[in-house]
Amino acid sequence: MKKIVLATIFVVVSSGAMAKDLTEIKFGVDPTYAPFESKAPDGTLIGFDIDLGNAICAQLKAKCVWVETSFDSIIPALRAKKFEGIMSALSINEKRKEQIDFSDRLYNSPTKLIVKKGSNLDATVESLKGKRVGVAQGTTQEAYMKSMWAPKGVSIKSYQTQDLVYQDLISGRLDATLTDAAVADIGFIQTSRGADYTFSKTEVKDEKILGEGIAIGLRKGDEELKTALNQALKALHENGTYKQLADKHFTFDIYN
Missing domain, CATH: 3.40.190.10 (Periplasmic binding protein-like II)
Incomplete structure (x- = not known):
């Protein structure tokens, strides 16, 4: 009996069948x-x-x-x-x-900083100290900025959605935003409302916070x-x- 049961289990597992x-x-x-x-x-x-x-x-x-x-x-x-x-x-x-x-x-998908064209801002503490950077709540980008940038003088402002970040960026209430590059490229920079904006030269990397x-x-x-x-x-x-x-x-x- 035990051999029959074990054989059945083996067939189920090896075939990839799910019990759920x-x-x-x-x-x-x-x-x-x-x-x-x-x-x-x-x-x-x-x-x-x-x-x-x-x-x-x-x-x-x-x-x-x-x-x-x-x-x-x-x-x-x-x-x-x-x-x-x-x-x-x-x-x-x-x-x-x-x-x-x-x-x-x-x-x-990489993480990058969006800045106004000609601003010369970059994704470094030295460049952003005293600047206002927007980010979507609950994102790895928010966690990164609060951990790595905020303690060193970068002003962080969190928003419920990335679209709200873009609104304040365009209105001038923000100097930059840190976000997912693929999302930002197609959803903002390549659109008419993002025509005056671009990615800064430095890609932000931190596997522990931003992920793998x-x-x-x-x-x-x-x-x-x-x-x-x-x-x-x-x-x-x-x-x-x-x-x-x-x-x-x-x-x-x-x-x-």
Whole structure:
């Protein structure tokens, strides 16, 4: 009897079958970060994360349900079981690892400072001391600035969304903003309202705070869902779906 049971377990595990019935997966998302997640004029959720999440669900033969949540409260909402995963350009870093788990890496995106053209401001304490720098609440960029820049004289102002940061940047109430470069490039700098702005020359790097890539945030201990999502993601890489979706949204390699 024991041999039969063990053989059955081996078949289930080796075939990649999941004990959990994944008929529906709820993802938390803050749709204010184009090109990763935003809203079309008709209110439809669009973006790379949305397309990739829907493809992962399709691979698992599950229904994707998107739950809109502000970014600064998205981890508490996950832990409160309002959804199963966070798919909203969430960086992997040590502080977040203390609270939640992560899937395999989805993609990478650098952190850069946006400044007005001709300002000569750069992403250094020496350049920004006494300047007003805006940032979205709950982001790794906010954590970095509060830890590394604020104690050295840089004035930090946090906003509920990045769009509110841009409004104050354009109005002159801010001198710069630190944010995700891919989001900012397509969602601001390449648009008419961002025509007078550019990236400073220095890219901000700090793996401990800013993270080691973007992944799906998961509740600790949810190993079956984590395994299922990782298997689906691997399959999308192998069958070419991931590249097809990435090429739709980006002109550069978002994964490496």
